[in-house]
Amino acid sequence: MKKLLLTAALICTIFSSFAQEGGYFxxxxxxxxxxxxxxxxxxxxxxxDNLRANNYFQxxxxxxxxxxxxxxxxxxxxxxxxxxxxYENGNGIGTYYLNYKADKLDVTxxxxxxxxxxxxxxxxxxxxxxxxxxxxxxxxxxxxxxxxSDFTALYGQQRIGFEVSExxxxxxxxxxxxSTAFGIEAxxxxxxxxxxxxxxxxxxxxxLPSNVSIAGARxxxxxxxxxxxxxxxxxxxxxxxxxxxxxxxxxxxxTAMQVNLGYAQKGLGINGTFRRxxxxxxxxxxxxxxNQFNDQVVNxxxxxxxTQDYLLTNLYVYNAQPGLVIEQAEQRAGEVxxxxxxxxxxxxxxxxxxxxxxxIAANFSYWGGLDAEYNVENRFYxxxxxxxxxxxxxxxxxxxxxxxxxxxxxxxTYQNVYIDKAISQGGFVGTQGxxxxxxAVIEGTYKLKNSQSIRxxxxxxxxxxxxxxxxxxxxxxxxxxxxxxxxxxxWNYRELGYxxxxxxxxxxxxxxSYTEGRTRLSMNYGRQRGGLICVxxxxxxxxxxxxxxxxxxxxx
Amino acid sequence: xxxxxxxxxxxxxxxxxxxxxxxxxxxxxxxxxxxxxQNAAEKSDITIVSLWATWCVPCIKELDAISDVYxxxxxxxxxSLIAVSVDDSRTVKRVKPLINGKGWDYEILLDTxxxxxxxxxxxxVPLTVLIKDNKIVYRHSGYSPGAEDELYEYVKKxxxx
Numbered sequence: 001m002k003k004l005l006l007t008a009a010l011i012c013t014i015f016s017s018f019a020q021e022g023g024y025f026x027x028x029x030x031x032x033x034x035x036x037x038x039x040x041x042x043x044x045x046x047x048x049d050n051l052r053a054n055n056y057f058q059x060x061x062x063x064x065x066x067x068x069x070x071x072x073x074x075x076x077x078x079x080x081x082x083x084x085x086x087y088e089n090g091n092g093i094g095t096y097y098l099n100y101k102a103d104k105l106d107v108t109x110x111x112x113x114x115x116x117x118x119x120x121x122x123x124x125x126x127x128x129x130x131x132x133x134x135x136x137x138x139x140x141x142x143x144x145x146x147x148x149s150d151f152t153a154l155y156g157q158q159r160i161g162f163e164v165s166e167x168x169x170x171x172x173x174x175x176x177x178x179s180t181a182f183g184i185e186a187x188x189x190x191x192x193x194x195x196x197x198x199x200x201x202x203x204x205x206x207x208l209p210s211n212v213s214i215a216g217a218r219x220x221x222x223x224x225x226x227x228x229x230x231x232x233x234x235x236x237x238x239x240x241x242x243x244x245x246x247x248x249x250x251x252x253x254x255t256a257m258q259v260n261l262g263y264a265q266k267g268l269g270i271n272g273t274f275r276r277x278x279x280x281x282x283x284x285x286x287x288x289x290x291n292q293f294n295d296q297v298v299n300x301x302x303x304x305x306x307t308q309d310y311l312l313t314n315l316y317v318y319n320a321q322p323g324l325v326i327e328q329a330e331q332r333a334g335e336v337x338x339x340x341x342x343x344x345x346x347x348x349x350x351x352x353x354x355x356x357x358x359x360i361a362a363n364f365s366y367w368g369g370l371d372a373e374y375n376v377e378n379r380f381y382x383x384x385x386x387x388x389x390x391x392x393x394x395x396x397x398x399x400x401x402x403x404x405x406x407x408x409x410x411x412x413t414y415q416n417v418y419i420d421k422a423i424s425q426g427g428f429v430g431t432q433g434x435x436x437x438x439x440a441v442i443e444g445t446y447k448l449k450n451s452q453s454i455r456x457x458x459x460x461x462x463x464x465x466x467x468x469x470x471x472x473x474x475x476x477x478x479x480x481x482x483x484x485x486x487x488x489x490x491w492n493y494r495e496l497g498y499x500x501x502x503x504x505x506x507x508x509x510x511x512x513s514y515t516e517g518r519t520r521l522s523m524n525y526g527r528q529r530g531g532l533i534c535v536x537x538x539x540x541x542x543x544x545x546x547x548x549x550x551x552x553x554x555x556x
Numbered sequence: 557x558x559x560x561x562x563x564x565x566x567x568x569x570x571x572x573x574x575x576x577x578x579x580x581x582x583x584x585x586x587x588x589x590x591x592x593x594q595n596a597a598e599k600s601d602i603t604i605v606s607l608w609a610t611w612c613v614p615c616i617k618e619l620d621a622i623s624d625v626y627x628x629x630x631x632x633x634x635x636s637l638i639a640v641s642v643d644d645s646r647t648v649k650r651v652k653p654l655i656n657g658k659g660w661d662y663e664i665l666l667d668t669x670x671x672x673x674x675x676x677x678x679x680x681v682p683l684t685v686l687i688k689d690n691k692i693v694y695r696h697s698g699y700s701p702g703a704e705d706e707l708y709e710y711v712k713k714x715x716x717x
Contacts, residue, residue, distance in 0.1 A: 024577045028677030058677070062579070101580065115669045118645040125644075125669060128679075144590075177588070190588055222587060227652065260649050269653025302646035307611035341650050343657020356624065359658060401620075445617075451702035478700035515698050520679070555677025 023063030028555035030128065031055045034080055039546035042505060042527055046547070049078040054087070056094075056128065070096040073162075082542040083131040084293035086161025094162065095135050106142040111135040114154060116173040116194040119300030120233050120256050120280075121214045124158070129533070130540045132294050134284075135159050136169055148180035158284040160296055165284035167200035169298060188222040194233075198298065200286060207249045212238045214282060214299065216256070228261040235280060240379070241289045242327060248379040252324055254279035254334075269343040273304055278334040278370060278383055279324035290323050292541055302538055304339050305395055306363040308415075310441050311472045311490050312461040316419045317532055318367060318393040319539045321429065326381055330428035331374040333383045335392060337367035356403040367393045369430065390430050394418040406447070413441040421466070424532070426541070437463035453478045457488075468494040485512035490529060511549075520553045576692040579675035583640065584666040586652060593640070593672060596665060597687045600636040602715045604707070606662075607673060607683040609643045610650040615682040616658075618699040622707075623660050629708060633715040640665045642673045642681055688714050 033053035036046040053076060060069035074091035075083070097110030113135050115123040126133045138156015145151065151174040157164035171194070178189040197213040216233030237251035255278045262271035281289050284296040303318040321335045344360045346353040371387020374380070397415040404410065417439070421432040443457040457474040471493060476486040490507040511524025530544035578597065582590055597603040604622075608615035619639060622629070629635050639662040641651045648668055655664055667673055676683060678697065684707060686694040694710045696703065 026577075026579055026675060026677065028679070030679055060675075062577075067580075106582075113669055113671070113674075115645070123645075123669070126674070150590075188587060220588065262649065262653055264652045264656035266656055267659050269655070269657035271649050271653040273649060300645065302644070304646065307647060309611065309613045341653060343654050345657060345659050357659075359620070361654075361657070403624075445701055447701045451700065451706055453701040455701075478702075481696065481698075481700050481703035481706050484698075484700055513698065515696065517695055518677075520697055553677075553679040555679075 027059040036547040104144040121194040123300035148177040171196040272340040274338040276336040277322040280322040305365040312459045333370045339365035359401040411443040415439040435465040603687045604637040614699040
């Protein structure tokens with residue numbers, strides 16, 4: 001212990017002297033821990049390692065044009081339930097980097113995060129809640145050629161747990177601001193192009209392609225209140241794997257197309273996105289295709305639907321289906337669909353707007369499989385551009401926010417959703433039927449004195465499929481802007497007389513959080529409803545569990 | 557256990573010496589131009605930077621609440637607010653219609669691959685920081701109704717200096 005403190009003090013002194021010469025430190029510490037407990041009510045038996053924690057310590061030092069950083073990670077005694085096995089019991093240096101950043105030139109060696117365009121070709125990022133860190137270890141150069149064009153070049157191997165991929169990734173991305181380059185004033189026009197290649201050894205299977213690449217181009221415009229964009233990408237031929245097994249010696253290429261169009265003026269905003277994906281998975285290892293932990297993903301294929309925030313609207317969430325499957329049990333070639341968002345404010349002072357104005361938001365999304373014909377024996381398929389493929393997901397939701405008095409405001413939400421059961425719960429897509437549900441949510445917030453406030457939410461979900469009806473309620477009390485506590489319950493009460501009282505399950509939770517400047521501590525106790533946890537449209541499966549969780553976050 | 561203790565000791569020691577300098581990170585404007593948080597914050601004497609996202613309910617509540625009183629704040633203290641969206645490419649297309657639909661008057665910047673979020677060590681949004689002379693003088697994460705009044709107390713305190 002003494003040694004420990006001494007070392008820490010020493011390091012501290014050394015770093016302090018650094019800090020005084022114009023450089024500065026920044027970083028943070030995050031610990032997410034859980035203590036799992038047996039629970040008969042949900043048939044949960046705590047694993048032997050019932051105390052688990054994911055810990056991250058990140059330290060960066062910046063001096064002039066240089067910044068260096070290191071991230072230490074410890075999944076001890078074990079990683080949180082439902083995280084990828086690559087983190088199991090692991091601890092060590094997760095990432096490190098050295099960056100030089102000048103006006104035009106930006107060079108990074110070590111691990112880096114990068115995104116080309118919308119990420120359809122490449123995105124490396126970190127999401128600790130999802131257990132994703134697919135940063136690339138290698139070198140990256142960004143260069144601004146002039147005021148209207150720049151490019152990025154990178155080379156490296158992708159991080160997998162505490163190792164890196166066997167395959168190497170090479171990427172090039174270029175952007176040109178056409179309006180500036182050609183002096184166009186009426187329209188703001190931007191062009192971008194990306195190329196990403198994966199080199200992976202064939203081994204003994206010589207029919208496998210060692211190079212697989214995605215090439216793409218995009219064009220974005222803004223003309224007054226109207227804006228939009230188009231992106232197209234193609235993926236060269238790659239072998240097809242299903243659950244880690246090679247399907248056949250045939251090779252398949254893939255395509256992606258995304259179109260976006262929007263209109264925005266004060267008080268009104270509309271945005272629509274269309275996307276079509278055909279066999280567009282891209283992993284650092286061909287064999288990793290479709291793994292449920294999102295390990296080794298190279299490109300970013302989020303579900304394009306509304307991100308839901310309430311307990312019950314989070315029950316049936318969509319997960320994008322870009323992959324190709326030609327099996328007896330399941331056939332699909334990708335997805336096609338669209339979503340539209342509308343935001344509108346009814347003016348203050350009007351009948352419906354009242355004293356403070358009324359804010360309305362609506363979202364519609366539809367995603368379906370590609371209309372395709374499959375020959376399972378020959379592993380052959382042919383897909384139409386748009387047709388009548390089977391429905392994966394359809395969601396309509398409407399939200400209205402109103403402030404009634406300086407102290408009281410409310411939100412009302414209605415959602416009507418269809419989802420393929422296998423997309424929601426796993427299994428073979430298109431074979432288990434659909435779930436159709438309606439959800440209503442009413443939320444009210446009342447402000448008291450001295451930054452104190454109370455928030456209440458009641459919700460109901462109606463469905464005749466799956467686990468039938470749910471009710472939920474949340475009460476949250478904010479003692480100050482720093483300290484708050486909540487209690488909630490999701491009650492899967494089903495229809496009366498269906499399964500009797502014993503099948504009525506409560507998923508309750510009670511917790512609180514304390515924030516002070518750069519420190520945040522939160523704790524909760526309760527039952528975790530199993531299912532998909534999604535962040536930014538990428539999902540992770542979490543098993544049902546019961547226990548105590550704590551999370552500490554310090555940034556400096 | 558030793559490793560954890562060591563890490564904790566490190567954290568504590570660093571918390572003592574860290575400087576509240578603004579990290580030099582590139583961000584994008586809503587029109588796609590490249591800028592930095594320093595450039596954006598230079599325009600006024602005191603600046604609120606709020607990290608938010610279109611999917612984050614408390615973030616939107618905070619920005620809605622400030623929006624109601626923003627013109628008064630600007631008049632009284634000259635403060636300006638930069639709302640940095642951490643939406644990734646899944647939801648970034650919703651930023652523009654949302655801010656317009658809401659009628660917010662803030663300067664909007666985009667942190668699509670979360671470089672600023674990482675540099676500020678923000679595990680969650682909203683994160684609200686107050687910037688004066690290129691330094692962070694106050695930071696608060698999370699939002700509960702009424703927190704904007706507290707924030708404004710700090711704005712007034714620092715705008716006088």
